Amino acid sequence: MNFISFRRLKLFKGPSPRQKNGGQEPPAEREKRNFWRRLIQNPFFYLIVFVFVLSYFLSYVPPRSLPKLKEGEIASTDLISPLDLNIEDTETTAKRRNEAEEAVLPVYTLDENSFLSTEESIRQLFEFGRDWLKSASAPARTAELQKAVAEKFDIEIPVQELDSLVKSNFSPEVQETLISLIGKVSSQGIIISKNLFIRKEPERGLTLMRGPASERPIPVDGILDLIEGRERFASDVEKLEISSRNKRLLLGLAEVLLRPNVSFNKAETESRKERARARVETVFYRLKKGKVIVRKGDEATAENLKWISIINQNLREARDWLVHLAGTFLLFALFFLTLWYYLKSLLKFRAALNIYLMMGVSLILGLLVYKLFSFLATLFSQFARLPILTEVEVYRFAFPYQFGVIIFAFLTTNTVTLIFAILNSLLVGYMFQGHFQFMLFSFIGGLAAVYGIRYYQKQKRTSALRTGLFVVAPINVFLIITLELIQEKIGGPGAIAAEAIMGLLGGALSAAFAFVLLPVFENVFGFVTQTKLLDLTNSDLPVFRQMAMEAPGSYHHSLVVSTLAEKAAEELGLDTMLVKAGALYHDIGKVKRPEYFLENISRNSDLHKDMTPSLSSLVIINHVKEGAEAAKKLKLPKKIKEIIEQHHGSSLVRYFFHKAKEVYDPEMQKIEEENYRYPGPPPQGKEAALIMLADSVEAASRSIKSPSRENLKRLIIEIFENYLQDGQLDDCDFSLRELRAIAESFHTTLFAIYHPRIQYPGFDFEMKKKKRPTNGKKANDRGPEPPA
Secondary structure: OOOOOOHHHHHEEEOOOOOOOOOOOOHEEEHHHHHHHHHOOOOHHHHHHHHHHHHHHHHOOOOOOOOOOOOEEOOOOOOOOOOEEEEOOOOHHHHHHHHHHHHHOOOOEHHHHHHHHHHHHHHHHHHHHHHHHOOOOOOOOOHHHHHHHHHHHOOOOOOOHHHHHHHHOHHHHHHHHHHHHHHHHHHHOOOOOHHHHOOOOOHHHHEEEOEEEEEEOHHHHHHHEEEHHHHHHHHHHHHOOOOOHHHHHHHHHHHOOOOOOOOOHHHHHHHHHHHHHOOOOOOEEEEOOOOOEEEEOEEEOHHHHHHHHHHHHHHOOOHHHHHHHHHHHHHHHHHHHHHHHHHHHHOOOHHHHHHHHHHHHHHHHHHHHHHHHHHHHHHHHHHHHHHHOOOOOOOHHHOOHHHHHHHHHHHOOOHHHHHHHHHHOOOHHHHHOHHHHHHHHHHHHHHHHHHHHHHHHHOOOOHHHHHHHHHHHHHHHHHHHHHHHOOOOOOOHHHHHHHOOOOHHHHHHHHHHHHHHHHHHHHOOOOOOOOHHHHHOOOOOOOHHHHHHHHEEEHHHHHHHHHHHHHHHHHHOOOOOOHHHHHHOHHHHHHOHHHOOOOHOOOOOHHHHHHHHHHHHHHHHHHHHHHHHHHHHOOHHHHHHHHHHHHOOEEEOOOHHHHHHOOOOOOOOOOOOHEEOOOOOOOOHHHHHHHHHHHHHHHHHHOOOOOOOHHHHHHHHHHHHHHHOOOOOOOOOOOHHHHHHHHHHHHHHHHHHHHOOOOOOOOOOOOOOOOOOOOOOOOOOOOOOOOO
């Protein structure tokens, strides 16, 4: 149930009070000041600065060429390689490709259709002979048959074999035997002559293809030449149990009909050689940056001159620095432009600009740290004795990639920290030429840092150390092992162990950097951490001891205001520690002149009674300025200083304003309202507005003689409505629901503070005088108790 309601709330406030002007500033000076103010509040100015600095350090600046020497010339200085080079070893590459080409066996093709054609010719020949015997006259048989066979089949069969065929009547048995024997010999493969093997086939063998999908490497003995084929045919004929005449006939026909069916396939052989050469990867040898090519005082050899020529050629072929700078500038300009509009949609302008500046500075600082560690990695790799530590990539796992993420996680929200983690990982990837491995390593390590700060909380800065040592470092080791497993070639146990040690070192260095830089970022960018607030609210601090001794009323007032504001802040989900600290410090300006403030004035002393209302209001108003000066001397955080400056807003000092209207003659002296107002500005945040309300409510509550529930409720409503109508809450974004919650909290807390107590029997603490009994009352009769 809502006990507080703003029934007299007006939607239209009166005219805004005019600000006090000490004197007119010259237009030229004012314009100059406004120009610089607009410049330092322009995010695009910082965009250009940040992007240019990042692009400059990220851009590749080609070093100068090495001086040319002649062979035998003495070097006047050390000639050192200015960059890492992967140079193609043309001789080794050509040698390996030639070896791969020579390893390709010559390809020979066995024509399966050759035997089928021979078989068809034999069948047609025998069929033709049988038909011819039926139609030809006996005397002209052999001569006519030889001529007819030569014309029809293009085969010159000797007369003796034709006579044998005629006498056997072109026997089907001879036909099938001939086909079978020729097929058996042809299946092994027959080449015209083995003298044609000029591609080292006798030593290396060859590849015999029987079809598109059938091939096998064989020695030269695996196929026959034409002579060996006839000998194999003759051997097979001798094994047959046939007549001598048929054997002679078969041998004679084989001389004519047995043909080669294997030939060299030049096109396929050349194609395979080309593919073998293409499969051989280009061989590179690496020239490390810093390697001494020629030492001072040494003679330049032909090998040295070759290295110098190769280095200078690579330097000439390197892309232009300005082109690279322009490309890098455009890329990061897009990043920062997107970042600004995202932050602007997420936060108010001042907060967004502050985060924007912090991100730009952090990225530049991170890049410089990464560059420094890259230099150290190169240096250590050159002097390392262990082979696993001679590679620069191993040391990159020890870079403190997550120190910026730890700082952001400690000082800002998780959403902002995630954006920085993404930008930081992109920066790392770009710095290492798009190396996906280190980009992923940086990003996931950043997510681990966010979780670590959330787990260990933000109350102490040691959470940064714990996060780096106990969260980031183990995650780094896990990532290193995972990245090794997903690579095509896994490194040895020694390499993985070295990288894991570097990962642990990277986590520790990230923690150390973050721990050291946290106070710097807090002060430079105006962040107030829980650790800082805990230190600031320590009641044993000298400022509070001085306040308690010299301005006890103001000190007690600050304690009650902090109680009111802290309880309400808890209801609204605001930063309770910031509200508490702001409430405790909001009136430290009263310590300078405590006697001029009512809560510190003794009963018999009132310094204002001899002062004019304008002078009294000036003294009262000045405590805000003196509080800001004290905050500066105490080096309080910017947010607390702003609370001190805004805890009265630009409100009116009503008591002395109304007193001035009573004292001064309006015809003789014009009373301006702005002369009795605080300088402001009105509260710009909810914390400052909450303290302003608590300050006024607590002070007003002391003026109530009977602090009952209803009286306190009316007081709170009047105070709230007055500030709403005066426009003091216009810039703090309080909703009506939040104002009701604050009012409810104030009402509950105040009533608890001013709760009534039962009277102690037998005591008269107020020293009431005993009166004579009247109207039948006895002298010791009590009147009615005042209402509770």
